[in-house]
Amino acid sequence: MCPAPLHETVPATTPAASLVFTTVLSHGPLTRAEVARRTSLSPAAVTKAVRPLMEGGYLVEDLDEGARPAIGRPANLVRVDGGRALFIGVKVTGDEIIGVLTDLCCRIRVARHMPLTGREPAVVLPALIAMVQELLVEADGFGVRVCGLGIAVSGDVDRLDGVVRYSPFLDWRDVPLADVAGTATGLPVTVDNDVRALTVAEQWFGAGVGLSDFALVTVGAGIGCGLVVHGRVVSGAHGVAGEIGHLSIDPLGPRCHCGNQGCVEGIASDPAILREVRAATGRPLASVAEALELARGGDPSAREVYARAGEAIGRAIGSVVNVLGPERVIISGEGLAAYDLFAEDIRTAFVRSAFGTAARCDLMTRPLPFEEWARGAAATAIQSFIGPHTYQD
Amino acid sequence: MCPAPLHETVPATTPAASLVFTTVLSHGPLTRAEVARRTSLSPAAVTKAVRPLMEGGYLVEDLDEGARPAIGRPANLVRVDGGRALFIGVKVTGDEIIGVLTDLCCRIRVARHMPLTGREPAVVLPALIAMVQELLVEADGFGVRVCGLGIAVSGDVDRLDGVVRYSPFLDWRDVPLADVAGTATGLPVTVDNDVRALTVAEQWFGAGVGLSDFALVTVGAGIGCGLVVHGRVVSGAHGVAGEIGHLSIDPLGPRCHCGNQGCVEGIASDPAILREVRAATGRPLASVAEALELARGGDPSAREVYARAGEAIGRAIGSVVNVLGPERVIISGEGLAAYDLFAEDIRTAFVRSAFGTAARCDLMTRPLPFEEWARGAAATAIQSFIGPHTYQD
Known part of the structure; x- marks a missing residue:
């Protein structure tokens, strides 16, 4: 379970902590020295950023047996504990909704497809919420709380306000998607443009x-x-x-x-x-x-x-x-x-x-099936969870 | 005079220090708290970054009399000491060379124009060196050492290597400008694309x-x-x-x-x-x-x-x-x-x-005369002087 109540859980609130988290997520396990080198942060700043992430259980430390030096203290390896939290990512296309349940490492645990009978919000929103409810039931089996929902939609999307301002493809205008989905599911919701969400996944885990x-x-x-x-x-x-x-x-x-x-x-x-x-x-x-x-x-x-x-x-x-x-x-x-x-x-x-x-x-x-786009949506939810500073500062 | 020998003078070598310096340069005088807010650095990181810049005399502190609080310690204002160092910026056009002598705040102290009789390196390089020598003589009157030379040229310019790879306008290919100008003048040289150099000046002092x-x-x-x-x-x-x-x-x-x-x-x-x-x-x-x-x-x-x-x-x-x-x-x-x-x-x-x-x-x-482009070249020299991290990290 997430340690703090929903909508309050922000394990790391400094830009340095977000940077450390995403660096370990993409490149880990890493020694603290390697994290410092890759982030251009000082070793002291890395130690400071790592501490609350360790205390929250989001980062864990393993002894690097392979790198044990002949003399001196062995270097510990820091990695993300994927099992610490779950996230849901949803991608809306014109024909279907694709939803994935991921862990904190953004590994897909469950994937679902649901066909759509129309593109208007009155059709898509109830289907989307039903899909999320279904994935929440699946999540129960993991014994870990779902800490965020990411939704990816094409068009002009205002992530800060959680509003789809204009999606020519879906013919949506000013749909307050984060509000609607948050009220219905009780989850913190991140809404972003679908290509931007996929770009986050590529930056963290893909060809970027x-x-x-x-x-x-x-x-x-x-x-x-x-x-x-x-x-x-x-x-x-x-x-x-x-x-x-x-x-x-x-x-x-x-x-x-x-x-x-x-x-x-x-x-x-x-x-x-x-x-x-x-x-x-x-x-x-x-x-x-x-x-x-x-x-x-x-x-x-x-x-x-x-x-x-x-x-x-x-x-x-x-x-x-x-x-x-x-x-x-x-x-x-x-x-x-x-x-x-x-x-x-x-x-x-x-x-x-x-x-x-x-x-x-x-x-x-690089062929990226729609599950990957949904994974990108989950990645934006992880971004929001870890701290807003990777997105805006 | 610059405190350290030429080619060694790097007052601040961390990205945080460069960020603090350029923030104070653009927005100063500022309190440390305001620097922290604008840079998203912690107050401790600002204090750490400010210290060597103060010790070198590049930043100075004034008491903010206007902001003296009723109770407690008055807030000190940090600003760049413009008189601490001089820089030369040169812009090469097809018809002339424009050179400026600036202080550490990139304020123009002297400006010179020199007509060109040709565009080929054999004509431009000696003229450019003569212009820099002339500005170095002018600098003597200020009693402060010139700590860097920036040269701005149109085209594909490799700043790291100091080489003009291809300038269609001047019809130059692979001209090792930094080497030539550095050997002739004894100054640390920064060569950059002219529009990029002007962009630095706009970011620091202009509409950016x-x-x-x-x-x-x-x-x-x-x-x-x-x-x-x-x-x-x-x-x-x-x-x-x-x-x-x-x-x-x-x-x-x-x-x-x-x-x-x-x-x-x-x-x-x-x-x-x-x-x-x-x-x-x-x-x-x-x-x-x-x-x-x-x-x-x-x-x-x-x-x-x-x-x-x-x-x-x-x-x-x-x-x-x-x-x-x-x-x-x-x-x-x-x-x-x-x-x-x-x-x-x-x-x-x-x-x-x-x-x-x-x-x-x-x-x-925004009309920007060629002196402003030359000022941009001086700004790139100040960038290099303060630390490479604002340019590449």
Whole structure:
């Protein structure tokens, strides 16, 4: 069980403590000296930050038998005690809700999928709450309290207020999601943009571990981007950041739902691809899967649509790289299903648009199923639990 | 005189000390409590960071008479002692070298301009060294040693190695500027990209003071951008960042010197505007000033070229805002001379391309003469002097 009452449990409230916790979470077990080196904190500051996390049982210490020196005190290894607390992470897509129960190390213990019959809040919210209740029942079996709920939704999400300001994909406006879910479940709730939540998981456990600057580009229903700069996820002064789907790259391009023209999302998202393949082939295709099949079958018009989509994605990545110069760009999302069709176009357009040494940036793909997005939502709940300072300071 | 021998003088070597120094420099005089609040450091950490800076005479303490409390100890105010050290900052343009002698508060004491007869290193380097020698003679009159030299050059500059890797504007490749200037002058040398250097000055003393996220967009001979994210200037993993001049915004746009097509710089830089006005009017104009005059006189073709340039700049700013969501975008550079001609086009294109609440970003213009760029170069030298940790950690 969590030691303190709900909504009060904050084991570490200094930025140093959060930094130490996330460093041990990503890289642990570590000696205190290694924690100091990786965080640039003084050994005294590490000791001070570790103490309350130890007292709360969130960090534990093991003797490093392998590293026992010939003379002097052996170095102890600090690690996160995953079993100390549970968290729930939920990702909402257009078709389903994906929920995971994780431990404090953000390891998935239980995963659930629930189909949705509609996208409006009146349908999604009760389903979401039912899913959380179900996971809370599962959690009983672990004998550890659930200490937080993270919810990830696409669009303009105000994490501080817990409000989904505008989700074009779900057609939500100003939905006070944290309030509703908190009242119904009794849990502290963190609501964040889904790509940002996934970026936290990639930073802690994925292809972003150890990098101070990277971008995660997601392709599929929309084109999104999560950014880590100077070791922290970029949120934007007004809550908007990483909107590479709405970079306008062609003044003569198709009109986008945002009102602008020639946006990357209006060329390279799954709905845009479906629309263009329908128009180019004159076939009444029902889904992007059928468009994909047609292109794989060699239909030249369909292939041309995918090539244009790949070029748009590559130019968008080139823009991010020219602006920020990250060490790595991770490409993911359900749109990777078509990666064989546009991989070369993405790379060619990226290399052409990257300026000078920015082209040295490492481009990689990484399939991340929706459970990983839900895990990202759980990671944001762990962030909030450990202290708000990793998110805002 | 600086207390320690040259190349050894590092008054503060911890990230906390650098942070305290720059906070006092930008916002001082401050009480220790206020320094702790602004830096998120503990009062104990502030006291520890302040001590060596005081001992070295870089920070001094004044009694805050106005804030003397009715009971208890009066709060002392900490400030930077500007007279404690001098620095030289140099900006190289295509036509001249601008040099400034500043104090430790980066206040300009002496400014010099020197025309250039060519752009090649064999012409620029001796002129630059002569300018620094001249400023060193001026410095003698102050009775304080010059503790660092900062040089700002456009292009891909490797600050760590002190090498200008590629400056398209000067047509330099792999010029070991820090080595050459350091050997000739005996000073510790910091070489940085000119827009990044100007961004440091804006962050410390200009329109970026107090903001953790802002962008500085410069228009003129090139289109550049300096970025501050999470309170620190973005340098890019491979030295390239803020290259908004090479965002490709139109697949049918003119070929750019970088090899790509439809770059912002190929539409909106002064050379691009001159080329387009010449082509549109058929007149053999000698300079962008003549193009500007023609447009101001009402020539519709010339005005159209400026409108297109403004639209490109506005779309580039929209891209930065969609990717990073800064609090403010500062527009500067010698191209502001034409601002009356394209201000409306910049704003219209920005608002159209900004996604959702990102459009709330504050757009402002700020004329910054080349002395300010040279001051930025001096600021990078002060950064290096105070400790490398504000630049890289």
